[in-house]
Amino acid sequence: MTLAPENKTKKAKKLSMKARYEALTRGLDWEPSYVEKDEMFPHLDYEGIKIHDWAAWEDPFRLTIDAYCKYQAEKDKRLYAVLDGFAQGQGHLGLTDASYLNAMKIFIQGVTPLEYGAHRHFAYLARHFAGPGPRFAALCQSIDEIRHMQTEIHTLSNYNKYYSGFHNWPEEYDRVWYLSVPKSFFEDALSCGPFEFLIAVGFSFEYLLTNLLFVPFMSGSSFNGDLPTMTFGFSAQSDESRHMTLGLEAIKFLLEQDEANVPIVQGWIDKWFWRSYRVTALVAQMLDYMLPRKVMSWKESFELYFEEQMLGGLFEDLAFYGITPPRHVEDAIKEKEILSHQVYWTLYQFSFAAAFTTSAPSDEHMDWLSQAYPDTFDTHYRPLWEKEKKNIEAGGRHFAPGLPQLCQVCQVPMLFTEPGDATTFAQRESEFEGEIYHTCSNGCQWIFEREPEKYRQAWLPVHQIYQGNCGGPTVPEVLEWYGLQDGDAGEYIGSRDHRNWQAWQGEAAADTATPDETKAGA
Amino acid sequence: MQEQTTADDPQTKGVRDVGVVIQESENNRPVIEAIEADNPGCSVMHSPGLVRITAPGRIVITQETVEEKLGREWETHEFQMAIVSYFGNIQEWDDDEIVIAWDH
Ligand SMILES: [Fe+2]
Ligand SMILES: [Fe+2]
Ligand SMILES: [Zn+2]
Numbered sequence: 001m002t003l004a005p006e007n008k009t010k011k012a013k014k015l016s017m018k019a020r021y022e023a024l025t026r027g028l029d030w031e032p033s034y035v036e037k038d039e040m041f042p043h044l045d046y047e048g049i050k051i052h053d054w055a056a057w058e059d060p061f062r063l064t065i066d067a068y069c070k071y072q073a074e075k076d077k078r079l080y081a082v083l084d085g086f087a088q089g090q091g092h093l094g095l096t097d098a099s100y101l102n103a104m105k106i107f108i109q110g111v112t113p114l115e116y117g118a119h120r121h122f123a124y125l126a127r128h129f130a131g132p133g134p135r136f137a138a139l140c141q142s143i144d145e146i147r148h149m150q151t152e153i154h155t156l157s158n159y160n161k162y163y164s165g166f167h168n169w170p171e172e173y174d175r176v177w178y179l180s181v182p183k184s185f186f187e188d189a190l191s192c193g194p195f196e197f198l199i200a201v202g203f204s205f206e207y208l209l210t211n212l213l214f215v216p217f218m219s220g221s222s223f224n225g226d227l228p229t230m231t232f233g234f235s236a237q238s239d240e241s242r243h244m245t246l247g248l249e250a251i252k253f254l255l256e257q258d259e260a261n262v263p264i265v266q267g268w269i270d271k272w273f274w275r276s277y278r279v280t281a282l283v284a285q286m287l288d289y290m291l292p293r294k295v296m297s298w299k300e301s302f303e304l305y306f307e308e309q310m311l312g313g314l315f316e317d318l319a320f321y322g323i324t325p326p327r328h329v330e331d332a333i334k335e336k337e338i339l340s341h342q343v344y345w346t347l348y349q350f351s352f353a354a355a356f357t358t359s360a361p362s363d364e365h366m367d368w369l370s371q372a373y374p375d376t377f378d379t380h381y382r383p384l385w386e387k388e389k390k391n392i393e394a395g396g397r398h399f400a401p402g403l404p405q406l407c408q409v410c411q412v413p414m415l416f417t418e419p420g421d422a423t424t425f426a427q428r429e430s431e432f433e434g435e436i437y438h439t440c441s442n443g444c445q446w447i448f449e450r451e452p453e454k455y456r457q458a459w460l461p462v463h464q465i466y467q468g469n470c471g472g473p474t475v476p477e478v479l480e481w482y483g484l485q486d487g488d489a490g491e492y493i494g495s496r497d498h499r500n501w502q503a504w505q506g507e508a509a510a511d512t513a514t515p516d517e518t519k520a521g522a
Numbered sequence: 523m524q525e526q527t528t529a530d531d532p533q534t535k536g537v538r539d540v541g542v543v544i545q546e547s548e549n550n551r552p553v554i555e556a557i558e559a560d561n562p563g564c565s566v567m568h569s570p571g572l573v574r575i576t577a578p579g580r581i582v583i584t585q586e587t588v589e590e591k592l593g594r595e596w597e598t599h600e601f602q603m604a605i606v607s608y609f610g611n612i613q614e615w616d617d618d619e620i621v622i623a624w625d626h
Binding site: 017018060061063067070075211214215218219220230242245252308310314316 | 572
């Protein structure tokens with residue numbers, strides 16, 4: 001014993017990771033003796049999922065409470081050091097342009113509340129799963145998600161001191177039209193059973209599409225001088241790898257437990273792929289239009305993070321269980337060439353009623369778009385912007401009159417075109433109990449018709465405005481009900497943020513931020 | 523963009539890539555070096571703030587190599603501080619190594 005080599009003794013005192021994880025998840029669990037197990041876990045049957053052996057769930061991370069607390073504390077420490085330094089050094093003045101923050105406004109308005117929703121629902125799973133392994137993983141994720149919400153608020157609150165659009169996001173999330181896209185998505189998931197929620201959020205949102213959602217965001221913030229958001233992103237994504245693991249473990253566990261689970265899970269993948277994918281439309285336009293310094297195009301990131309990694313990698317793996325790639329995935333692939341352009345063009349026209357601003361792309365920006373989208377930009381979208389440039393020169397920047405029609409399922413304005421035909425608008429109609437419902441795509445129509453009694457209840461912002469539930473019948477009344485203030489909405493050029501930015505940056509910023517418009521009058 | 527240095531090796535034909543994305547920072551440089559050393563067939567792609575390492579079929583991160591590059595003790599749990607994302611399945615996360623691979 002005394003002769004043991006030194007390097008062997010250094011870790012000998014501690015149990016191995018495997019033994020510690022076993023002790024936590026198995027050793028601390030118990031069998032109920034004075035209630036039946038299904039009284040203790042009453043929500044596990046009604047979705048039709050069959051679980052025979054909860055002990056078969058293995059968390060590959062083998063995380064224990066001491067390790068969890070130690071590393072989470074370290075992550076927070078690193079993040080808050082960066083936030084303090086940035087605030088003290090007036091770091092916001094080093095951003096590429098104040099217009100960059102439009103992406104962050106959408107983030108805090110539309111994503112931060114989802115973190116809170118995830119926190120609540122993973123706490124529910126941590127109570128209701130019948131196995132200690134998944135319960136503990138869900139508990140960690142629940143704590144992670146509230147940390148994400150809090151650190152996002154802290155990260156972006158510094159900008160709220162200097163810029164518009166950050167001041168009323170929780171209320172905006174509940175009221176504003178474009179924010180009903182992420183809100184209705186997440187509440188759709190929250191109102192599912194525990195297993196469907198796990199496939200919806202843990203698998204479809206966090207494994208299938210997480211890279212597409214967050215990795216470009218982080219590279220974008222890094223590239224545009226936003227050190228706090230980049231650091232927050234790293235901090236949250238390191239948790240996210242654990243959430244991805246939970247999502248993947250969940251799906252494999254369900255598929256391995258009983259063959260009867262396979263068609264149920266396939267239906268959920270089909271539904272939640274399309275639901276999640278529609279939410280990423282907001283990310284697509286952000287990548288291609290809102291970042292002053294571009295990282296990669298939506299098309300490029302879709303090909304890399306979705307087609308290559310998920311279709312080429314993951315779904316080959318899931319084929320082993322009889323799982324096929326999501327229904328309507330072909331439509332999403334066809335859309336990669338046009339998605340961001342169609343979405344941004346819509347947001348551009350309706351930003352008078354939004355808590356962010358928009359602006360027409362400069363010539364240089366359009367050249368980048370041509371090169372990133374050689375098959376579509378010059379044919380379909382450059383002409384729109386050239387025409388808009390003339391409008392602007394004539395002093396008539398275009399805003400859409402009226403309100404857009406929304407898809408009954410994804411709640412995105414009905415702006416999408418037919419798969420493979422960028423010139424014909426797609427409009428689907430379904431009848432249910434004597435009423436007509438409109439959807440934006442094959443995917444949304446299929447989802448509607450699968451559960452019409454659920455989606456007929458959708459709170460569609462435009463319908464609500466017309467019904468008089470949003471402050472009044474006129475645009476100013478609605479905007480007041482949204483809690484918008486001067487400077488939050490509309491055109492970026494000449495906005496409060498833009499004027500402040502120019503004043504702060506002096507002449508140099510004036511040249512880079514307004515290339516066309518200022519020269520046009522000369 | 524992706525240089526497949528092992529394309530000629532018949533064993534890796536038809537093998538699907540797995541990958542891991544790591545924050546590019548001074549702290550993580552030794553970890554990235556260790557992964558490159560332990561996975562000779564890997565490809566590395568840089569984008570702002572991030573390093574994406576991919577390899578056919580399998581990526582291994584070993585405690586011994588990381589400790590060597592780092593010059594101090596390192597427990598595999600600490601990899602959580604570096605990882606941003608991955609694709610593949612985490613097959614093993616033990617005291618001495620982390621393995622990312624597809625199951626099927
Ligand atoms: Fe989160
Ligand atoms: Fe998450
Ligand atoms: Zn839709």
